[in-house]
Amino acid sequence: MNIIFFDGVREIGGNKIIIEKDGTAILFDFGKRFSINSTYFNDSFIGRNRKEVHDRVATKELPPLRNFYKEWPGTQKSSIDIDIKAAFFSHAHLDHIGLIDLIDDAVEKYMSDYSKEVLSFFEKKGIIKNNISNIKIADKPVKVGPFTVHPIPIDHDIPGALAFQIETPKGNIFYTGDFYFHGRTNEKSCNFVKYAKNNNPYILITEGTRFGWGFVTSLTEEQLKQQTISVLEQCNGILFANPYEPHISRIQTFFEIANEKNKKFVITPPYAFILNRYSDIGDKFAKDILSSPNTLIYRSEEMPDTWESKPDGTFVDAAYVYKNQKNIVMLLDFMSIPELIDIKPEKGALYIHSGGEPLPSIDAENAKILQNWLKMFNIPYFNIHSPGHAAQPDLLRMAKEINPEILLPIHTQIPERFEIASDNVKILEKGVIYNF
Ligand SMILES: [Zn+2]
Ligand SMILES: [Zn+2]
Structure with missing residues (x-):
């Protein structure tokens, strides 16, 4: 089984995670990077209008996936020989969902009912274009080739956030999405931790947003x-x-x-x-x-x-x-x-x-x-604000408690910080194909 991470690696946001086995692949989140991380393009400099995807693939700002983009650049060969069969979105923050309208209509897209409503809000605001299709509500397990994806509600500062359990032939992968423990429905996050801990966690892919933030206060x-x-x-x-x-x-x-x-x-x-x-x-x-x-x-x-x-x-x-x-x-x-x-x-x-x-x-x-x-x-x-992400001690406690065989930190500037809580941390690099 292969896992590839594009963006969200040693940076906050922009998550794009591909899990593949025998040519069948599923995608988790397809987010926009925050503008402070822009390299070749930004919101006002979008480049050549009709070659947006082409140019972003050429500059390695987008993964070179065939049969995935609405406008796949015909002249470009895919360097990754896989087909994404379905895309799952953890929640409707733009750093997780913001590039959804680049994805071809043929790719099935799963998200919570709340996330779908937020998407229509972004359409009204003109942030997301208005031709999004093939969206299904993720309210039960979905089987895609060798994988079964279970949506698990988790608490975050937007309603309808999901974590995922991905059953694979090698064992269970858990992906947290973004989460915190001081929200109105924090029992969801606590239940996720308990559930992951009790269900043979092979791999845990977790956010670590607040590592390095200094303060640990989280107002309820x-x-x-x-x-x-x-x-x-x-x-x-x-x-x-x-x-x-x-x-x-x-x-x-x-x-x-x-x-x-x-x-x-x-x-x-x-x-x-x-x-x-x-x-x-x-x-x-x-x-x-x-x-x-x-x-x-x-x-x-x-x-x-x-x-x-x-x-x-x-x-x-x-x-x-x-x-x-x-x-x-x-x-x-x-x-x-x-x-x-x-x-x-x-x-x-x-x-x-x-x-x-x-x-x-x-x-x-x-x-x-x-x-x-x-x-x-x-x-x-x-x-007067309170962040939507777990404080550093909470992140460490969570990692210790779930105790996976492999811990993969993303959505953080300091992935090494998880090494305090676990000996099983693997530090990732963007675009590398990892075999697990
Ligand atoms: Zn995020
Ligand atoms: Zn978020």
Whole structure:
């Protein structure tokens, strides 16, 4: 059995894992690398329009797989003589799913129902193109040639995250995807660890994002809520916040803050869109938020007409928010920040940056623009956030407990750090074919 890792090796994000036996291969994640890791192309320099895949294969930014890309460069020979039969996506963060629309329609794609909804959110935003097809919901084991892939729910800062157990003729491979132990459904992560430990783990492919990050603190949503309330109580004006739109647990936290402080919960259309999508697949939090009489959807004629507006929400405009601002918690996505001109925030307004766009470490230019807007309106900025990845001690404890025959760290800048917890660590190199 062969395993190949493209990207996500000694870097955070961009995961592309291929597992192959006798010519049949399956793929786990097909993510976009973070822009700080860009080498030959980036979001604004996409190169030659009609040769995107060709050029990215030529520069080794994409793996040279035949019968896999929508537009396989005919002149180029595949150096890897395998056919990918199916692609499995652990969750809908772009560093795991971001290149999905390069994949040919003939390749079956599996993901959770939540991930599929997030994908439609990215389509609306124009981040993912709109011709994604052949997506199946991964809610039961899938057999592909010699492999059986079992989806296992795991907790991460986006709903619907999956780990995978891959039954192979050589034994069980477990792939964690991204995960943490301090989220609202952390029992999923604990159950995964127990399950992997008890099911003969031959190989564990695990993330190690926070190795090297220095701090080990991980706020729970409850702690984050209390910190936010303590700031809000001192300011007493409108509270703006920008959680990442698909992160329902964080949206729930701000909804709870609004309820506890007897304030209205106002959301911009991108939040309403994703909540509607989650609600349609039975998410209880999303349903509760949308059906609450306290929840209001912000509508402005200046906003782009990207988001469907469902008739069943209560809509308010800038004049309403202006008039009632002392009694409002508002989720304001970055693209909607110019609405501040019409909302006219008064003294006491505050802005809680909580994991949404722009992230200063990734998008410095927009982070500066955000600061300028807040400065113009004299709104204090507070960063109250908690990462969606397990802290370093948790990662080590997990590795020790599962104790696989082989541990393969990815999605980390310091894979060697797992050697503290295990003698079975193998340090990987990008694009190398490993035989296990
Ligand atoms: Zn990731
Ligand atoms: Zn992630």
